[in-house]
Amino acid sequence: MLGNMMQQPLLISSILQHANQQYPEQEIVSRQIEGGIHRYHIKDLNSRAKRLANALLKMGASPIDRIASLAWNTYRHMELYYATSGVGAIMHTVNPRLFNEQVEYIINHAEDRILFIDLTFVEKLEALQDKLTSVEAVIILTDRANMPDTRLPNPICYEELIAAEDDDFEWPSFDENAAACLCYTSGTTGNPKGVLYSHRSTVLHAMASCMPNALNLSSDTVVMPVVPMYHVSAWGAPYAALMAGAKLVLPGNGMDGKSLYELIDSEQAELLLGVPTVWLTLIEYMDKIGKKLESVKTLGVGGAQAPLALAKAFEEKHDAYLMPLWGMTETSPLATFVTRNKKIDSLPLTDRYKMQTKAGKPVFGTEIEIFDDNLQTLPHDGTTYGNLKIRGPWVIDKYFKNDSTKDFVDGWFDTGDVATIDQDGYMQVVDRKKDVIKSGGEWISSIDLENAAIAHETVKEACVVGVPHPKWDERPLLFIVPVEGKQLTKEDILEFLTDKIAKWWMPDDVIFLAELPHTATGKLLKMSLREEYQHHLC
């Protein structure tokens, strides 16, 4: 027997509609690509998104159409988010930091028909345009006065496009499982893979994100997503902030310390979202100018494990809580959090900082578990390594245009991470599965070894890979890039590690390099080192 409740679909347009009805005067403040600060209100976003929706429908956007963006965090990108998904088309956010070949692959693979770009990416697109097979129109996110001189054929001016339209528009209703947004992951191997979010997954993810056990968003919050809208939808902040009626502060392309601080301070941002390197940039700048982040209460940090020193620095210098959160493109992304709570606050600071290097515990809706290679669950003791799997209504169940079921077994998505889960449910990623070193039946975390080595003052960068070993299957090799102008010996670093790691973790050799291989998005390319050094110990 079914319940007798309304079958209202969970649609992205319902978020904007709610925000416009309940918080029309709430501000959205953006650093503009053309320079200066732009501010308007949710009611203006609503009106302009509706104009854009009318324009998109004239351009032929329909449920099967992909509309792509190469753009920073601004109000115009927000309008594009809501208009595209709102009319039933798919918002494909392209990461402009990828190599041109990857951008080309992604846009062609997604079959994007309309492309919206910021001024900063005109040149990149000029270099690519001849290779794009599906794009029919390019819109530049600016006004007439700032339209660039470009080799792009018939570029459309965004402000002219929407000025020509009416803001009278009724968002259509459709299946909540319809595709809403598309985002590609850039792995260290193979072509990027697409994750196709639905309206349902996006709305449920936003609802969970608003909860106090997660981002804790209310109409009082001033939230500034520094994580880009081209990277997993800025962790969903454009949706969650509007759902909560929060004030949204968008940094545009002002990602340097000075620009970030000025915007934080002028808008009194309380909750910031970003990756560790951004917070390192910010704290270095704050150290330089000798000021305190007065308004900031919480800095959500994700994308990589935050160093303990970062949590300590924000606490002690800025009275701000660095809140780890974890997820992947495949998980929308938010799944786990180290939310500040009474228990965390009751810990001695050194223990608390340690907690703040973990990935966190799941918010309602996501479930995580660690498994051994025989698919048996492993104990939650904080030390046992296992393959981390996740499931829930905002977790992927297949890649876009890809029928491989390799990562999807028994209803779980295999993250490819190796992790521990402690007694309280806090998860910690210890390594990528392909990078963990399997030595004599036990696992060694390459990341933990790298973190131990990087703590040496003469080490600029460290990388650990497992290479074949005749007796132990694999043993760790440590690669070091020393700080410029400094010298370091193998004995120095091994001696330094002695009291920091288990004895059997000790690298079998140390190799000094001038630089390490990286992907376009800055990830270490361990694969190439593993290949090059595969015979080093055999």
Place this chain on the structure above:
Amino acid sequence: MLGNMMQQPLLISSILQHANQQYPEQEIVSRQIEGGIHRYHIKDLNSRAKRLANALLKMGASPIDRIASLAWNTYRHMELYYATSGVGAIMHTVNPRLFNEQVEYIINHAEDRILFIDLTFVEKLEALQDKLTSVEAVIILTDRANMPDTRLPNPICYEELIAAEDDDFEWPSFDENAAACLCYTSGTTGNPKGVLYSHRSTVLHAMASCMPNALNLSSDTVVMPVVPMYHVSAWGAPYAALMAGAKLVLPGNGMDGKSLYELIDSEQAELLLGVPTVWLTLIEYMDKIGKKLESVKTLGVGGAQAPLALAKAFEEKHDAYLMPLWGMTETSPLATFVTRNKKIDSLPLTDRYKMQTKAGKPVFGTEIEIFDDNLQTLPHDGTTYGNLKIRGPWVIDKYFKNDSTKDFVDGWFDTGDVATIDQDGYMQVVDRKKDVIKSGGEWISSIDLENAAIAHETVKEACVVGVPHPKWDERPLLFIVPVEGKQLTKEDILEFLTDKIAKWWMPDDVIFLAELPHTATGKLLKMSLREEYQHHLC
């Protein structure tokens, strides 16, 4: 094109599963019907709910079965909630305060097969049992030592029932639109009508309830639902609290001031939920003992408009915020809130108290609107009266076993209330539609008139109804029950009202009565007064 995300159904069992995985050690504290305080942890609730699930399946509970309860807020009732919906049966909470005839009607109409009752309701059931047509088994929510001497045939002891079972149980997965819970509304006319909630509606309602713009529930919260679990699922607190990992404090049948205060104080409850009369009882008791509610931050109040004096008293004497919330059985029930926020806090206290008599603004998921009789929307100016309608995924779309579409037009549920909505989206119920007085094309709120009259110190109870009038269609009649032993004249009261209401609102006559007619749940029976006095002005 559909998204590629997991199709995990939103099931009530997933709430318990999440709570058990993430907050197994969180406490649930109950005042026992047998006396004394009981405390255990979420992991115990989980284990006992699974035992009960095994027992229910042996008793033949299946998706079409209704399982009823006549019970207070205790851990055993919690177990019943989760086990019943968890196995796919329907949890029917029966309101024991209804007249016996209504209880009989409800249980027979619902076709309840199994009945779980608290010790306090054994006598009530004995009086009813011969008239119940579907009930096959009665379980008494107690242990063997406390089993009563009863005329009920073969009563089953709850603790024995579950002790015989294993706690190894896997919650089944099924359609999230499956029916989960059933609750009857008791109107002032006709038979009670059933509202059949789905798993989806219940889970979405709980997610919204956790948000900071709503109840603001986290794993730090200590929440005490004083509103009974037999009344619209204690406003969903049994679900939302577990979803957030909050500590749950259940008052059992200890609804007097002393019992409430002792539990609040010993458990340091922060968030309380209840109807105005309960908070009046509590504050009177606190006045009597001359103590402060130290732990309480927020008192959610709903079910009726809270008097301004109550908000003022809690603020000034207890430093606690009385938070209005509004909803109906038909809306799961939570829909709107006057959440404490910066804007509310910035108001002068007298204005803030006024705001705290409103019903609130919608949380994400519910949408409200006011309409005139021609289905045109009306301005949100805080003064225009309109028919209040609501829609959203936890709003009813038909009554149980009832095909009437009268209240369901154009996708909205007609609440039967007359309300205003102000510029900021705050709604205020001004009257029931059938009670509003239509005088010369304008509407007069019977409730506002009653509130004005009740402010007179010699008025114990006041009631206003509209009766036919040759010139104005309807005019208000005021009925007064004076404070015992006191005298009052028509002139006194009309004089008193002069500067408190619009001149054209002035009642055409005042009638003094020894008592007013009420329903079983304490609602004024205006209908009978309207009938009796229909010729009074003609």
